Amino acid sequence: MLKEYTIANIITPLIECGIGIIRISGIQSFEIIDKLFQAYNSAFKQKESHKAYLGVLHNSNGDKLDEALVLLMKGPHSFTGEDTVEIHCHGNPFILKETLKEIIKLGAKKSEAGEFTRRAFLNGKLDLTQSEAILDTIKANNQKALSLSLNQLEGSLKNKIGLLKEDLINIIAYLEASIDFPDDEIEESYTNDVINSRIDKLLDEINKLLNSYSQGKIIKDGVMTVLIGRPNVGKSSLLNSLLNEERAIITHLPGTTRDAIEEQINIGDLILNIVDTAGFRETEDLIEKIGIKKTYNYIDKAQLILFLVDARQGLTSDDYIMIEHLKKIDKKFLIVINKVDLIKKTKLEDINNSIYISAKDGTGLEELKSTIKDLFIKDEIEEYYISNLRYYESLVKSKDSLDIFKESLETGIVPTDLLSIDLKDAYIALATITGDDFTEDLLDNIFSKFCIGK
Amino acid sequence: MSFIDNYEIIVIGGGHSGTEAAYASAKLGMSTLLLTISLDSIGLMPCNPSIGGPAKSHLVFEIDALGGLMGKIADRTSIQKRILNKSKGPAVYALRAQINRFLYSREIIKELENLDNLDIVQGEAKNILIDDKGEITGVHLTNDLNYGGKSIILATGTYLSSKVIIGDMVKESGPNELSNSKYLANSLHKLGIMTHSFKTGTPPRIHKGSLNLKELEVQHGDSKDYTFNFEEILGNLPQVDCYLTHTTEKTKEIINNNIEKSPLYSGIITGVGPRYCPSIEDKVVRFPEKLSHHLFIEPEGHDVEEIYLQGFSTSLPGEVQIKMVKSIKGLEAAKVMKLGYAIEYEVINATELKLTLESKKVPNLYFAGQINGTSGYEEAAAQGLIAGINAVLKLKKQKPLILARSNSYIGVLIDDLVTKGTEEPYRMFTSRAEYRLLLRQSNADRRLTKIGYDIGLISQERFEHFQNKIGIIDKEVSRMKDLTIDSSDEAVSQLISKSKSSPLDQNIKAAALIKRPEISYQDIISIYPPEETISSRQSEEVELLIKYEGYIKKQINQVENFSKGEKKLIPKWLSDYKLIKSLTGEAIEKLNKVKPMSIGQASRISGITPADIQVLLIYLEQVKRQEKKDV
CATH class of the missing domain: 1.10.10.1800 (tRNA uridine 5-carboxymethylaminomethyl modification enzyme MnmG/GidA)
Known part of the structure; x- marks a missing residue:
């Protein structure tokens, strides 16, 4: 039988920021917080649910850890459905870790990944699709991602899948009826050509949904962007002016940024996950060499490459090699010509995909942003997005099965009973999204359509 | 209470299910009683005079591979054989035999009469006898005799509280004017096993001499030497033809003009009928755009004039039926010998059963055949065989026989019935089998004969012959x-x-x-x-x-995937799903009713969603992890 124990963990990212939150969930939650926390208000002793208390956290030696705000939520009226305490401390990783250590000393277990959600789910607070969509909502970084999650909650995707399934089962019903009722009159309305063109239509629809996955994923997770360029062309300055803050160390020495730095910035609805790389050039410096190798690794993983060039220097032979490389690997890239503030006239001949900016005075930055947006966000928002990996995989399975079916059909020699294996697979893959029973669907379809009976 | 005789196993009902059960039980050495309402109607085929067809032939091959009766008796008494679906692929080739139904019944009786350990008694069961410990002690008959038995297999077919209906005439009766079983349903209710009505029907029978054969399309047999039985023992009856014809617009008009006289539409019939076997009036009403419907004329024997009008099942009043028959192409002068009729009968909900076909409520009480909500001789025989085998294995304290969906149509059949129940009379279709290509009629012996041999229904000689063939x-x-x-x-x-x-x-x-x-x-x-x-x-x-x-x-890969779910057994302590708070009320109710053996079976319960299964899996996983930590 399932025994209840209390779990705790830090639920905000471990970075320095305004506030960090620790959650404790389970029957011991209130007992633990009593030992750890002294509220300024004595009403805390009553443990009234859904109230916030300010006070002091201290460790077992009585040393003060932090001043914190504590929220009490009695089960089942909490996220997990259990007694829950949330401690809002200062967003200092050290404080958070120390506080968690104390909580664990007091009898809680550190939660495993996803355990809070799992408990919420097990305690009937969420169903599976809801919990998937809620995880997405939590992660939604922007407006579009949010409406996408809500869409999924409303089941519009399921309706769409439902329509695809219906198309598919009509074809299967025809094939199966002819097998199971050989004496009955099954209208010969489905020639191979008809079946083929119906499958093509279905494949079109599935492909659209599959394509929407990359769009959906981009909206949800952002675009992996890599900033490259020779040393000292101003990569870090560009990053900082996009971020509006100083993060990377900027010097005028070539090759200062040796480790790649990852930053997240929002351009309207689009998130860019930007990696600033070490510059590339022929070098003897070992550390720099490693950095350059890393650059190539990042390029491999990137969805967008911003290739920075110094307007004063123009394109060098190194640059041309890199441009050829980018063209060859077929990635989206922009050549960003920086430091236009330092030249009177552009010295460069027209280069495709290029934008002139000055990271220093902000010239061209808006144009850069809108160009990037155009590259990734389609103007028309499609009605349905697949943003869930499980659905995506099911659709891929369905598509693969339909492709095999088409091949088999084209040979003209594969008998019906074998053809239907792949069609059924395609159907079942779709049905795992909506959770329906294949045989019942099929028989209902056959009996409603064909006049069958001995 | 005194018993006339004491048996290990009592089988109630001598139809296709009961005879297989009694045969298996006696063959396996159990003293067995077969109780039947009429000795003369053992092995009766009250509806179509044929055995086999898609999925049904697969069942017959499987029955034979396990050592059952139906295949070899059908071969012995067949008067036409055809292989259906030849062009549609190896998984769905299906043998269908037209049968001399009189000889079929005769041959079954002969087999059983000459079997050791088996007594056959005519009589109507009234009560299932149970002692104060809830254990079965025997059966009480309407003639006040009692027979003692440790296990009872109920195979009452369409006889349980059955009513025959023609037009507005309703008559307490079993099929073919046989008397029905009037009291047994009540005895079941007292044991807490509820019943409800199903309905089926049969067409009129006609004198062959009155047909205008010139107007009919002949259908010859094509596979005289193809047998259901794996020993390939051929029958020797003369082969005869079937005929094809169709209804006309006049038929449709007669039906439409008299539809209010149909007991289906007037409300006399309340039981649920099968969608795949509708009456002709149902077809006309549901598919008004169709001007005519195909009909098959099937002989009831090579030496019999009575013929069966397949596709023309009806329960309209007699006068209307005769008019309808005469409106069929080639049947203008037809002489109707027997009217078609609808029959309503009581069935149980098979979700009351374990996968062994034993009742969950009453130990050693088994149910097989149409009482479980199926239709068809083949479906009935398959269940009878499995119930018979399991009744024996339990008394011998051996492991039960539960066939998987991945190794047989019988496995699919029983899993469907027990896991999902059925809303209408259940017929086997090839599309019900997920792994159809692996469940060919041609390899039924490879799938099942070893099992039949281990149980003891397959002789040493036959087993060696089988091994040689596979080799x-x-x-x-x-x-x-x-x-x-x-x-x-x-x-x-x-x-x-x-x-x-x-x-x-x-x-x-x-x-x-x-x-x-x-x-x-x-x-x-x-x-x-x-x-x-x-x-x-x-x-x-x-x-x-x-x-x-x-x-x-x-398909083998698919089966491997499927087997993972089947192997994930649900621990016995989980008997009340209310423990799992996050399951919906509906899921808890369904899981508590079926009590699935495995996650795989649970996932097939209708109304159980993938999310419910996730909950169940996560719950079981949490418990497992916790047990590990606790150790």
Whole structure:
């Protein structure tokens, strides 16, 4: 039988920021917080649910850890459905870790990944699709991602899948009826050509949904962007002016940024996950060499490459090699010509995909942003997005099965009973999204359509 | 209470289910009583005079592979055989036999009368007797006799509280004017086993001499020597033809003009009928755009004038039926010998049963056949065999026989019934089987004969014969895979050009050649003959195993996936799903009712969603992890 124990963990990212939150969930939650926390208000002793208390956290030696705000939520009226305490401390990783250590000393277990959600789910607070969509909502970084999650909650995707399934089962019903009722009159309305063109239509629809996955994923997770360029062309300055803050160390020495730095910035609805790389050039410096190798690794993983060039220097032979490389690997890239503030006239001949900016005075930055947006966000928002990996995989399975079916059909020699294996697979893959029973669907379809009976 | 006699197993009902159950039980050495309402109607075929067809033939092959009766008796009494679905692929080839139904019944009676350990008694069961410990002690008959028994198998078919309906005439009766079982349903209710009504029907029977044969399309048999039984023992009855005809617009008009007289539409019939076996009036109403419907005329025997009008089941008043029959093409002067009728009868909800077909409520009480909500002789026989075997195994304290969906249609049948129940009379279809290509009629012996042998229904001699046959097939498949054919091989080159296949540009394995659609295994062995002679059924199997190897592999992979769910057993302590708070009320109710053995079975319960299964899995996983930590 399932025994209840209390779990705790830090639920905000471990970075320095305004506030960090620790959650404790389970029957011991209130007992633990009593030992750890002294509220300024004595009403805390009553443990009234859904109230916030300010006070002091201290460790077992009585040393003060932090001043914190504590929220009490009695089960089942909490996220997990259990007694829950949330401690809002200062967003200092050290404080958070120390506080968690104390909580664990007091009898809680550190939660495993996803355990809070799992408990919420097990305690009937969420169903599976809801919990998937809620995880997405939590992660939604922007407006579009949010409406996408809500869409999924409303089941519009399921309706769409439902329509695809219906198309598919009509074809299967025809094939199966002819097998199971050989004496009955099954209208010969489905020639191979008809079946083929119906499958093509279905494949079109599935492909659209599959394509929407990359769009959906981009909206949800952002675009992996890599900033490259020779040393000292101003990569870090560009990053900082996009971020509006100083993060990377900027010097005028070539090759200062040796480790790649990852930053997240929002351009309207689009998130860019930007990696600033070490510059590339022929070098003897070992550390720099490693950095350059890393650059190539990042390029491999990137969805967008911003290739920075110094307007004063123009394109060098190194640059041309890199441009050829980018063209060859077929990635989206922009050549960003920086430091236009330092030249009177552009010295460069027209280069495709290029934008002139000055990271220093902000010239061209808006144009850069809108160009990037155009590259990734389609103007028309499609009605349905697949943003869930499980659905995506099911659709891929369905598509693969339909492709095999088409091949088999084209040979003209594969008998019906074998053809239907792949069609059924395609159907079942779709049905795992909506959770329906294949045989019942099929028989209902056959009996409603064909006049069958001995 | 005194018992006339004491038995280990009592089978109530002598139809296709009861006879298989009694046969298996007696064969396996149990003292067995077969109780039947009429000795003369044992093995009766009250509806269509045929056995087999898609999925149904698969069941008959499986019954035979396990050592049951139906296949060999059907072969002995067949008067026409056809293979259906020849063009539709190896998984769905299906043998159908027209049967001399009088001889079929006679042959079944002969088999049973001569069986050791079996007594046959005519009488109507009134009460199932249970002692104060809730254990079965025997059965009480309407004639006040009592028979003692440790296990009872109920195979009451369409006789339980049945009513025959024609027009507005409703009569307490079993099929074919036989008396019904009036009291047993009440006895079940007292045991807490509820029943509800199903409905089915049968068409009028006509004198063959009154048909205008010239107007009818003849349908000959095509597979006289193809047998259901794996020993390939042929029958020797003369073969006869069937005929095809169709209804006319006049038929439709008569039906439409009299539809209010149909008990289906007037509300007399309340039981649920099968959608795949609608009455002709139902077809006319549901598909008004169809001007005519196909009908099959099937003989009831080679020496019998009575014929069966397949596709014309009806319960309209007699006068209307006769008019309708005379409106059929070629039947203008038809003499109706027996009217069609609808029959309503009581069935249980099979979700009351375990996968062994034993009641969950009453130990050692088994249910088989139409009482479980199925229709069809083959479905009934399959259940009878399994119930019989399991009743024996339980008394012998041996492991029960539960066939899987992945190894037999019987497994699919019983899993469907017990896990999902059925809203209408359940008929087997090939589309119900997920792994159809692996469940061919041709390999039923490979799938099941070892099981039948281990249980004791297959003789040593037959088992050795089976092993030998399988050995030859496997040897030939691997010989074809190993045999390299030289690109300069003249005989093969000739064969290739004759078959319009593309010439060999390099050496090739024989198996690869057989995979070409235009080349057969027979072609290859005409050049490279096998060491041992190979029968035509064996060589068909070799060809199929080679030609469809890819698809077979694919299905084997699917089965491996499926088996994962079947192997994830639900621990016995989980008997009340209310423990799992996050399940919906509906899911808790359904899981508590079915009490699935495995996660796989749970996932097939209708209304149980993938999310419910996730909850269940996560719950069980949490418990498991916790147990590990606790240890």
